[in-house]
Amino acid sequence: MGKVICGICISVDGFVAGLNMTEDKPFGELPNIHQSLCKWLFGQADQHKHEIASLTSAGAFIMGRNMFGPSGTEYDTWEGWWGEEPPYHAPVFVLTHTARQNLALQGGTTFHFVTDGIQSALEKAKAVAGEKDIAIAGGANTVNQYLQAGLIDELWLHIVPVVVGQGKRLFEDVPPIDFEILEQSGTDLVTHIKYRIIK
């Protein structure tokens, strides 16, 4: 059985996305730098192969409704932010309150829409992931719910050198956690820390 991991980009002041997400702004509005939270991901892909592989090599993914699409979008026809061939190449379970048929895109990514909660989504993900890890892909609300429920094994933070001052905050209403530091590294654009949650 693989681990349940969560890798997420975060500002120094603890935000993982801005407010007012739209189709053009999947990370919402951030005050200082355009899409600053993933600048390292797109700008230094060669230097971060290990981290990027970690983010995309899971056997199944779980994400929140807001990470799948912006609110207000025509839900029945929205196919995600990622184009015809999303980077997941595995089943993706989307937490939602509104049932929808599976959406199979190119390269092995199929979105499944789960309406009965985070435990159910995790069970479904485990059933298809085999020996591979399960990745909680975001956003903040989804990660915080899994942290609250004690269901995450490892948290991989990619700390981006900005203070943004507002947005979606990681760890909101999450009870105290003790971590073990597994790895730490970085470049001029980001600091990576891989934590194991001590249970």
Add this chain to the structure above:
Amino acid sequence: MGKVICGICISVDGFVAGLNMTEDKPFGELPNIHQSLCKWLFGQADQHKHEIASLTSAGAFIMGRNMFGPSGTEYDTWEGWWGEEPPYHAPVFVLTHTARQNLALQGGTTFHFVTDGIQSALEKAKAVAGEKDIAIAGGANTVNQYLQAGLIDELWLHIVPVVVGQGKRLFEDVPPIDFEILEQSGTDLVTHIKYRIIK
């Protein structure tokens, strides 16, 4: 002229101290680990000589009233948390609303009580620091005021692997900041990141 620096221990969720500070609990109450935010400082002093030297080698220090002493303490006789010979060995300017005579302790530490604000304290510190750096020693409110005013050159975070969930939050009401990463390192107890604030 030296730089204005701030080195501070911070939890992964952005807190630099707990609530309900008392004479016995200078870091306040934290829910998981007793004094977890400075465990690396006392438990791994040999491995962190560079960082500890950085924290104590400034030519002058500035701190808030709450860092100097807990609220409710008999203010006129309180001599700080640090015993007869505090680790500063330099002038320390304490931001307060209540005037008080200078307090000279052993080893060159003299506490000066400044009642006319953060700009005045910084000017007084610069006047005595010579070529050395000026350290904003804490706590959260004081650091946040200097960040808000754009008066800090470098922020050295010591990120401790815990989520504490409550306490005094760094960056509260601080406007957006872009950092340059100057250094990053760590051990199993802490991750050090040295940031320069881009102005």
